[in-house]
Amino acid sequence: MSEKLNLQMVTPYKKVLAEEVDEITAPGTVGEFGVLPGHTPLLTTLKIGELSYRKGTEVFHVAVNWGYVEVEDDNVSVLVETAEPADEIDLERARAALGRAEEALRQLSPEDKDFLAMQAALERALIRIQVAGRKGGQGH
């Protein structure tokens, strides 16, 4: 058993990360979970949320969209539709998106077709803001 996890994160547009890390925390559909070296094979879906990984004492945060994670033999593959590391998030844009989504939600009733989509947009914006707030934040 190796001491490190081999983390790979890919989106349809590019490979975001390929790194050796010590610990991963990910937002699973049924709840947040952590992965340490020696984890049992696992396949799970992710929801919109914040994925963080620890390298030594440094902690990095990534805002992820819908996707899933496969853990096998200390290889962790994260396949997500979008992934934005904390230092790449445009806080202004995220705030604007949040405003737009809130505005749209006020005008829509829960029966509307777009309601779920807007709700997801709202969630994404919130997560982005939350993750951006962790910029350089260590030891969380």
Add this chain to the structure above:
Amino acid sequence: MPSLKSIKKRIGSVKNTRQITKAMKMVSAAKLRRAQDAVVSARPYARKLQEVLSSLALREEAGVHPLLMERGKGRALVVLLTADRGLCGGFNANVSKAAERFIRANDQGYEGYDLMIIGRKGRDYLKNRPGLTLSKVYENITGSINYATARLIGEEVVAAYEAERYDAVYLIFNAFRSAISQEVTVDQLLPIVPMQVEEGEHVATYLYEPGRGEVLAQILPKNVEVQIFRGLLESVASEHGARMSAMDSASKNASEMIGKLTLQYNRARQAAITKELMEIISGAESIK
């Protein structure tokens, strides 16, 4: 022999054409580079997904999910990826012809085929063919490919398949080999063919969260979307590559033509000078 003036005019017009084809070649080269990058950077995701899927399918009996199940031989859907614009050599014609051949040959023995066409050129080519039904045409989406487009098409395809309107879905597109070569490819999108895993590869049992069925139900449609996304990217890269080489040879032909016309022009000029000289000399001779 055409007059000097008319030859000169033709040289001018061919030069203009060459300028245009050269510019188009440059533009395509720049676009190709970007499209190529997109293809290359989309590959890890598609490969990873295939890996996950095959390791999943390995552990599952067929029939566990409708998208994995072989059904009867009813109607089939062909999704054809072409370009919106021409001037790219045989790019559109090749893939459209391949689609027509595929449908006419009907190796699998389906009752009938419907066509979903992406790109104006494919529609133009196939719209009036007897016996072909165009069920849907998307135009002007190949300009900027994003994942949302692929998802839209993917969802539509999966919905039609799940409603049992079709028993199989095929994707026909130009796969990108290199800047100067494309290869018409026919892929079966649905039902999903489980990848063959080599003997002796170890099989670990997964822990599924939330449950096996739910995970499969989410990943399988995703696979269709990703396949379409990859197809779109490859098709666009191929289009630019095809246009680049078509415009390159057009420019070369124009240069060649300019050379020939210039030669003709010089000959005509020489002939005219000789004629004038002869007239002068014979005139001078006569007054002696």
